[in-house]
Amino acid sequence: MLRVTKLADYAIVMLTCFASHGGATHNARDVAREARLPLPVVSKVLKRLTREGLLTSHRGIRGGYGLARQPHEITVADIIRALEGPIAVTECADKVKGDCGLETKCPVRANWHMINQAIHGALGKITLAEMARPLQQQYVNISEPLSTGQSGTTSAQVL
Amino acid sequence: MLRVTKLADYAIVMLTCFASHGGATHNARDVAREARLPLPVVSKVLKRLTREGLLTSHRGIRGGYGLARQPHEITVADIIRALEGPIAVTECADKVKGDCGLETKCPVRANWHMINQAIHGALGKITLAEMARPLQQQYVNISEPLSTGQSGTTSAQVL
DNA sequence: AGCATTTTGGACTGATTTGGTACTATTTTG
DNA sequence: CAAAATAGTACCAAATCAGTCCAAAATGCT
Numbered sequence: 001m002l003r004v005t006k007l008a009d010y011a012i013v014m015l016t017c018f019a020s021h022g023g024a025t026h027n028a029r030d031v032a033r034e035a036r037l038p039l040p041v042v043s044k045v046l047k048r049l050t051r052e053g054l055l056t057s058h059r060g061i062r063g064g065y066g067l068a069r070q071p072h073e074i075t076v077a078d079i080i081r082a083l084e085g086p087i088a089v090t091e092c093a094d095k096v097k098g099d100c101g102l103e104t105k106c107p108v109r110a111n112w113h114m115i116n117q118a119i120h121g122a123l124g125k126i127t128l129a130e131m132a133r134p135l136q137q138q139y140v141n142i143s144e145p146l147s148t149g150q151s152g153t154t155s156a157q158v159l
Numbered sequence: 160m161l162r163v164t165k166l167a168d169y170a171i172v173m174l175t176c177f178a179s180h181g182g183a184t185h186n187a188r189d190v191a192r193e194a195r196l197p198l199p200v201v202s203k204v205l206k207r208l209t210r211e212g213l214l215t216s217h218r219g220i221r222g223g224y225g226l227a228r229q230p231h232e233i234t235v236a237d238i239i240r241a242l243e244g245p246i247a248v249t250e251c252a253d254k255v256k257g258d259c260g261l262e263t264k265c266p267v268r269a270n271w272h273m274i275n276q277a278i279h280g281a282l283g284k285i286t287l288a289e290m291a292r293p294l295q296q297q298y299v300n301i302s303e304p305l306s307t308g309q310s311g312t313t314s315a316q317v318l
Numbered sequence: 319a320g321c322a323t324t325t326t327g328g329a330c331t332g333a334t335t336t337g338g339t340a341c342t343a344t345t346t347t348g
Numbered sequence: 349c350a351a352a353a354t355a356g357t358a359c360c361a362a363a364t365c366a367g368t369c370c371a372a373a374a375t376g377c378t
């Protein structure tokens with residue numbers, strides 16, 4: 001669990017196709033074929049990504065979709081947020097005003113908020129450009145925050 | 160989105176109660192009163208936590224629940240996993256054998272797996288002991304891994 | 319032995335979310 | 349004007365989630 005929805009998953013696969021093709025425009029049918037996903041689903045996701053500003057669209061007989069920004073300017077967090085709304089691990093993590101009955105004295109809430117920020121930060125650091133080229137693995141540095149070295153890069157703990 | 164279920168949220172609140180009371184045993188009714196949650200829900204969560212090995216239980220008239228391990232030996236990842244199963248951001252992130260039709264040539268899969276590990280690592284680093292004492296905020300250091308300072312502690316980006 | 323209390327396990331239900339499809343409009347090109 | 353493509357929305361089936369309830373087993377106490 002702690003799942004991302006399938007639609008967000010599809011979105012990342014689809015956007016990866018765009019990124020690996022140098023930002024050319026594709027129509028929904030081509031994307032569906034390349035991503036091997038049913039056309040209605042692809043169409044739905046593309047529409048939503050466009051409305052959220054990650055893609056640009058052109059209608060008409062030669063229309064299609066294209067990336068609105070450079071691949072390295074689109075993060076995984078952007079994509080998830082576009083399809084699922086704000087990233088909030090718990091219900092009270094994104095609310096300013098807590099109304100869970102435990103509001104002020106709930107010691108867990110502040111911690112949740114921080115965990116949420118941590119995850120959000122991790123997802124916001126991975127760009128589409130990095131997702132497009134496989135097995136590029138030096139962009140996340142979450143593990144061992146206070147124990148071992150902090151040499152800045154290339155310390156991602158994979159597997 | 161990217162939500163944790165309410166049950167897991169409750170579980171953390173409830174376990175925090177145990178931790179802040181020095182590991183004494185409480186029965187379901189007392190936990191419900193302290194956590195201000197309905198008794199059936201509390202009971203359900205306690206049962207599951209026991210079955211997953213995070214709590215020990217004693218039946219009978221003086222029975223109740225107690226932490227199976229020390230608070231600093233129980234992580235948030237443990238708790239989430241107990242209530243929701245393995246932490247997997249996407250469906251293919253925890254499978255060894257992918258059957259999504261894109262298996263081998265899917266470049267996104269490996270990256271998802273790494274993202275998953277990153278989140279898992281973050282949640283596995285926060286213990287119940289740290290959740291119990293509020294606003295202790297130097298245990299996560301996810302943000303700014305390669306940009307600004309990395310002084311080891313107290314660089315968690317809160318808010 | 320018997321009783322009150324507590325956990326255990328499962329089933330069950332209503333609500334919400336998700337995945338996916340369909341249909342109708344609107345825009346653009348030729 | 350016709351064809352092709354996107355835009356928007358509505359819709360439905362399936363899955364998941366939240367919460368409740370009940371009967372059974374275990375335990376301690378008198």
